[in-house]
Amino acid sequence: MSIINVARIELLIARRNMWVATSVLMMAVFSLVLTLAGGAPTGSVGVSPLTVAATSITTLSVYLVPLVALLLSFDAISGEAERGTLALSLSYPLSRAEILIGKFLAHFLVLGFAVGVGLILSGLLVVWQTGNADMSFFPLIRLFATSLALGSAFLGLGYLVSSLVRQPGVASGAAIAIWLVAVVLYDLVLLGALVSDGGGVFTKTFFPWLLVANPADAFRLLNMPDVLVPELTSGISNAGLVSGFAGQLTSLLLWPVLALLLAWAAFRRVEP
Amino acid sequence: MSLLKLEKVTKQYGSLTTVNEVSFSLEAGQRVALLGHNGAGKTTLMRMMLGLTTITSGHIDILDTVPGDSQARRQTGYLPENVAFHGALTGREQLRHFARLKSVPVTMADDLLHRVGLNDAADRRIRTYSKGMRQRIGLAQALIGQPKLVLLDEPTSGLDPVSRHEFYEIVHELAGEGTAVLLSSHALSELETSTDRIIILSQGRLVANNDLASLRRNARLPVRLNVTATANTADQIAAELGGQRVNCSSVELTCQQDEKVALLGQITRLGEAVKDVNVIPVSLEELYRHYSKSTPEDQ
């Protein structure tokens, strides 16, 4: 019951948060624009236009979803500790786990709304463009579910940072750093290693697993059928084959759980 | 049976001892003021009672359980010293949230908004509230769910004189219903008439813990009497009673509490020469200064 109450008040705050409204709008606009842009070469080799749209949106979501998740979560603990409301909340019959889960629930719903609105609009656009509603919506559903898993992982990481760092200013810096490392630098380093290795042991044995260990890359691999990624190095599509669907799914589902558990462990040690 | 009992409670931050072997207890219906200089350890003490920070040594018994226990938290109200509620919420939303957390009907939140005089502003965003209005939200939430014990850390800061008066009326009502109230404050004058007991901390040590009358008696600070003369008799009165002439028509005398009645008798016997007498009791402020300088042994 307390979880629901925490989630309720968080949703109320999110509803009036300019930044949340901006994220929803941003996700919707980008999804629509990418669907429109991706719609041009349809008819090629029998690929469903929805698959094309989902693939385009994936390339963007892999950056945006973690960003939105971190921005929703970095202030959750440190901000409340700073404002004194954490001390007050903890003087109520309310456990830390309930606070964390309640906040997570609210932020998960916000994320689901932001991603969902964009994807529904994209789906409608494709149906309208092709004049055909009789197609498989699986790529969009898969993209929605995996976006939520990816977002949850970064929500958890955001709470972790927020618990470890007292000042909200530092927490926001740390959150941006996590985003940069996880969705930008990690891939660059791996690609660099791949190039210098030149198809050696690293490429064959370690690289596929290192790639899938990053939830952002697992998300990318899950949502991009190999036929559609000629622009990616053959190394990456091979990697997708080695780790396989199970490996990618495991990574994407394990990360949220792990990140939330770590966040809880760190939150337990926060003195309000 | 005490609602709150502290035994030799000590708090250390590294090598800094901020609360040092403090013991006292609080009974139902008592209004107790916790006084002390900045950094004396008042806030730290309250945070320990609530389980918000650990106790280095000693023991706290709160509502028959340990600090932080959810049973104790359900029956405790707390107003932190510094709290900034989320500006995007309205006063009513914020207070109803707290009512839900304590599992009491949300209508109770509405009643409390009324009680702290926020009825008109209840549906405005807290962002638009004045400092005193925010303080009242804090007060209102501390009263939710008819707590048995209320801990208020500087509750009157930011309140205007009328609101302060209203606040002490609320405290009086609470005590009447059997709630124990512990409040810290730096505004001493208003506490004299509105508390049953005063606890003074100095450098983390408890230096006084008694009702005002006993504190006055034990401190043995002189009572001041101000005698106004009728005509040009001030010098004569000063000579007769052994006082100090302060201006052309009045004389100031000092005596111990137990000599006061005798001295008044002496003054009355001067008859016509005396126009008026004012007895100025030892103020809480003087007592506070006296006890703050003392060590725990001579309380």
Ligand SMILES: Nc1ncnc2c1ncn2[C@@H]1O[C@H](COP(=O)(O)OP(=O)(O)OP(=O)(O)O)[C@@H](O)[C@H]1O
């Ligand atoms: N988290 C902390 N880490 C280190 N020292 C602390 C911490 N919190 C409080 N202190 C120290 O403990 C002492 C008591 O602080 P406390 O806040 O209890 O004082 P106070 O009596 O409430 O003062 P004020 O009237 O200014 O509110 C101070 O010396 C303060 O510096």
Ligand SMILES: [Mg+2]
């Ligand atoms: Mg204080």
